[in-house]
Amino acid sequence: MPGGPWPLTADRDADGVLTLGGVRVTDLARDHGTPLWVVDEHDLRERCRRYLAGFPGAEVTYASKAWPTVGVLQLVDEEGLWIDVASGGELHSALVAGVAPERIILHGNNKSEVELDQALEAGVGRIVVDSFVELERLERLAAARDTTAAVWLRITPGIDAHTHEYVRTGHDDAKFGFTLSLGLADDALAAALPLEHVAVVGIHAHIGSQIFGTDPFIANAEVTLDLLARWRDEHGIVLSELNLGGGMGIRYTHEDHPVEVARYGKAVLEAVEERCAAIDYPRPTVFVEPGRAIVGPSTVTLYRVGTIKPLPGLTTWVSVDGGMSDNIRPALYDAEHEVALANRRSDAEPRAVTVVGKHCESGDLVREHAPLPGDLAIDDLLVVAATGAYTEAMASNYNRLPRPAAVLVRDGTVRELIRRETYDDLVRRDVPVR
Numbered sequence: 001m002p003g004g005p006w007p008l009t010a011d012r013d014a015d016g017v018l019t020l021g022g023v024r025v026t027d028l029a030r031d032h033g034t035p036l037w038v039v040d041e042h043d044l045r046e047r048c049r050r051y052l053a054g055f056p057g058a059e060v061t062y063a064s065k066a067w068p069t070v071g072v073l074q075l076v077d078e079e080g081l082w083i084d085v086a087s088g089g090e091l092h093s094a095l096v097a098g099v100a101p102e103r104i105i106l107h108g109n110n111k112s113e114v115e116l117d118q119a120l121e122a123g124v125g126r127i128v129v130d131s132f133v134e135l136e137r138l139e140r141l142a143a144a145r146d147t148t149a150a151v152w153l154r155i156t157p158g159i160d161a162h163t164h165e166y167v168r169t170g171h172d173d174a175k176f177g178f179t180l181s182l183g184l185a186d187d188a189l190a191a192a193l194p195l196e197h198v199a200v201v202g203i204h205a206h207i208g209s210q211i212f213g214t215d216p217f218i219a220n221a222e223v224t225l226d227l228l229a230r231w232r233d234e235h236g237i238v239l240s241e242l243n244l245g246g247g248m249g250i251r252y253t254h255e256d257h258p259v260e261v262a263r264y265g266k267a268v269l270e271a272v273e274e275r276c277a278a279i280d281y282p283r284p285t286v287f288v289e290p291g292r293a294i295v296g297p298s299t300v301t302l303y304r305v306g307t308i309k310p311l312p313g314l315t316t317w318v319s320v321d322g323g324m325s326d327n328i329r330p331a332l333y334d335a336e337h338e339v340a341l342a343n344r345r346s347d348a349e350p351r352a353v354t355v356v357g358k359h360c361e362s363g364d365l366v367r368e369h370a371p372l373p374g375d376l377a378i379d380d381l382l383v384v385a386a387t388g389a390y391t392e393a394m395a396s397n398y399n400r401l402p403r404p405a406a407v408l409v410r411d412g413t414v415r416e417l418i419r420r421e422t423y424d425d426l427v428r429r430d431v432p433v434r
């Protein structure tokens with residue numbers, strides 16, 4: 001069990017029970033129920049530290065969309081990462097978590113006036129401008145508050161990262177940012193420079209998510225630095241901040257082989273160094289914005305096996321007590337997560353089964369063709385790897401399933417991060433009509 005896509009403290013005790021942070025998952029299931037998100041605190045903090053060590057001299061920002069729960073934000077904040085938010089709700093969560101506003105970055109391709117004003121009122125550190133109308137709005141709102149907004153222009157650099165089409169963002173025909181090849185980035189700078197209450201201090205370019213190699217990130221650094229150099233030559237301005245986004249992939253299964261953060265950081269920072277030397281540009285402060293790589297690997301989901309339906313010559317369907325409402329990734333991206341038996345050891349011959357959720361959808365998959373022990377039985381516990389990113393954040397109440405609890409485990413102790421939803425929570429916002 002240790003290694004692979006599992007959290008750093010994952011182990012088996014003498015009875016073969018999976019332990020995380022020194023806590024038996026059978027105890028967690030008994031005390032907190034299932035489905036349950038279990039966060040390995042050591043793992044989460046260690047990922048933050050590896051990013052900071054892997055990008056010396058750069059600033060590391062946690063893309064909170066991956067998991068914007070207050071407790072998670074506090075842990076990441078304690079480790080010294082900035083926090084990026086992509087909506088008023090994420091901004092509110094970061095402020096409630098006690099993150100210093102000047103270390104918060106606001107993103108979004110369609111920020112409302114209310115959200116922009118909320119960010120100005122809070123005094124966030126940077127606002128990433130995504131459209132022309134936003135420049136005009138920010139100028140007006142910042143003037144009304146007698147302040148100046150420090151902004152990055154979001155550039156769409158024309159880099160096609162080879163990843164799922166739903167998580168590609170850097171190609172020309174994207175909904176995000178100012179498309180470089182169409183001249184929109186130049187137009188954005190020209191529109192921003194005369195503004196009195198908007199100060200362009202850098203640029204931002206995020207090319208996508210779950211990317212495995214370093215080449216697209218290096219290309220991103222080169223394209224954006226060339227743009228900065230051209231703007232210096234054409235406008236006489238030297239922008240000092242360069243945000244290269246997030247997007248490094250993580251291991252969901254043993255077959256995934258992302259680049260270690262140390263190698264990724266070295267490759268990107270060396271590319272920046274070399275390009276700056278080649279174009280004679282003062283090295284900007286580099287920002288990176290990992291989300292998935294910070295919270296994804298730290299967390300597993302515990303499910304209890306319900307029905308098992310073996311169809312002779314066809315599929316054996318194993319149903320668990322959650323599914324697409326707590327992890328939409330398999331349905332949305334055909335994502336695969338490794339699954340293992342968690343509550344005991346088994347020497348039974350593995351057989352391929354399809355693990356599914358309890359929702360009224362055939363797409364409600366947990367994992368197709370999972371090799372699980374042939375004696376898998378009702379009430380066994382299954383554990384699903386790397387479920388910290390874009391799972392709770394995208395969770396729903398489909399079929400009116402209450403959303404799971406999340407717990408933080410460390411050195412044999414357990415703390416609740418999110419309480420389990422109740423049936424009363426489910427109807428709290430409903431307005432009866434009689």
Ligand SMILES: Cc1ncc(COP(=O)(O)O)c(C=O)c1O
Pocket residue numbers: 063065066107169206208209210245246247248289290291292293389
């Ligand atoms: C602007 C921006 N930055 C950072 C991220 C984080 O990406 P990842 O979780 O793949 O690191 C995203 C994800 O979509 C994003 O849109």
